[in-house]
Amino acid sequence: MDKIKRASELIKKSSKTMVLTGAGISTESGIPDFRSPGTGLWENTDPMEALSTTVLYNDPEKFYSEGYKMLLGMKDAKPNRAHLVLAEMEKRGFIKGIITQNIDNLHHKAGSKYVLEVHGNTREGSCMDCGKKVPLDVMTQKINEGQIPPKCNSCQGTLRPDVIMFGDMLPEDFSIASNEVSTSDLLIVVGSSLVVSPVNYLPQMAKNLIIINKGRSAMDHYSDILLNGSASDILEAILEELVEE
Ligand code: NAD
Ligand code: ZN
Numbered sequence: 044m045d046k047i048k049r050a051s052e053l054i055k056k057s058s059k060t061m062v063l064t065g066a067g068i069s070t071e072s073g074i075p076d077f078r079s080p081g082t083g084l085w086e087n088t089d090p091m092e093a094l095s096t097t098v099l100y101n102d103p104e105k106f107y108s109e110g111y112k113m114l115l116g117m118k119d120a121k122p123n124r125a126h127l128v129l130a131e132m133e134k135r136g137f138i139k140g141i142i143t144q145n146i147d148n149l150h151h152k153a154g155s156k157y158v159l160e161v162h163g164n165t166r167e168g169s170c171m172d173c174g175k176k177v178p179l180d181v182m183t184q185k186i187n188e189g190q191i192p193p194k195c196n197s198c199q200g201t202l203r204p205d206v207i208m209f210g211d212m213l214p215e216d217f218s219i220a221s222n223e224v225s226t227s228d229l230l231i232v233v234g235s236s237l238v239v240s241p242v243n244y245l246p247q248m249a250k251n252l253i254i255i256n257k258g259r260s261a262m263d264h265y266s267d268i269l270l271n272g273s274a275s276d277i278l279e280a281i282l283e284e285l286v287e288e
Contacts, residue, residue: 047277050231050253050268051284054137057228061220062129063245064143064150067234067256068274071123074116074147076234088113096210099203103192114165114204115183117147124275125233126153128282133157137285139227142220144235144242146206159216159223161242163206168193172200179204213241224248231255234274237262 054060066076077090092098093110122130130153132138140157141150146165150158168182169175175197182202185193193202207213221244224230230249237243237260246252246262254266255277263269270277 046268046270047280047284050270051281053229053251053253053268054231054281054285057251059227060138060229060231061223061227062132062138062141062231062233063224063235063242064129064141064145064233065235065237065239066145067236068125069120069123069145069147069149070234071125071273071275072120072147072149074120076236091209094206094208096208099208103201107186107191107193110208111186111204114146114179114206117165120147120149122149122153125278126150126155128275128278129233130154132278132282132285135286137282138231140223142216142223142242142245144239159220161207161213161217161220163204163214165204165206168202168204170195170198170200171203173198176205177202217241221245221248229253232260232262232266233278236260 099106142159229251231253233255252266253268255270
């Protein structure tokens with residue numbers, strides 16, 4: 044039996060399936076990942092540094108001129124076929140939901156309903172002093188008006204984007220995600236090198252594991268089915284197989 048067929052059988056058999064996505068699912072939307080060679084967005088800047096709490100706290104000018112600009116680069120991206128297939132799979136009851144390491148909002152744009160954003164999002168920011176939330180657009184406007192770092196309207200504290208950065212704690216969504224995976228029959232990983240901790244522990248907790256990735260991932264040896272190639276081509280083939288009577 045070919046691997047696509049085996050994957051779809053595993054999905055059909057499973058009573059609860061979650062999907063874990065990474066930057067690789069969004070490369071076909073024009074957002075480069077961190078670890079494929081030769082991609083543009085991060086070539087001149089190290090994202091680990093530019094998007095770190097160390098730079099945010101100690102050098103906000105640098106943070107807002109480099110890291111923050113990277114985040115804004117994702118704003119106009121559109122979901123690709125892989126995001127759309129996952130939204131369709133949720134609608135048809137093949138998957139319960141998505142755990143994403145991405146901050147690009149593309150699962151929401153594709154119409155997915157249950158999305159756990161374990162590395163935060165680029166829709167909102169918040170005040171580091173009083174916690175008040177602000178839309179990212181409002182923050183951006185302040186920055187464009189020369190207010191760097193942007194300040195909270197209520198308490199004049201410093202605003203930051205609600206993206207989980209290197210050095211940050213993980214949000215509540217992560218414990219919900221761990222619980223979802225441990226109570227699932229199947230986890231499907233799409234487009235992640237699985238080197239970022241602690242998200243890369245999730246595949247080890249899964250009863251059954253399918254990995255869909257162009258390159259190698261750190262957890263390939265745990266997979267029951269390993270599908271190397273384009274996320275959108277493979278997901279589309281799986282959905283076709285699932286709906287075929
Ligand atoms: P990663 O960059 O470490 O790995 C991406 C993986 O996707 C690679 O192994 C690559 O081979 C694979 N890939 C690339 N294009 C693919 C395609 N079309 N189809 C299938 N696979 C493809 O990404 P990661 O594991 O998510 O870790 C990176 C971290 O950086 C995450 O924490 C994430 O939050 C963040 N990040 C997010 C975005 C985004 O929001 N779109 C973009 C870059 C980085
Ligand atoms: Zn405040």
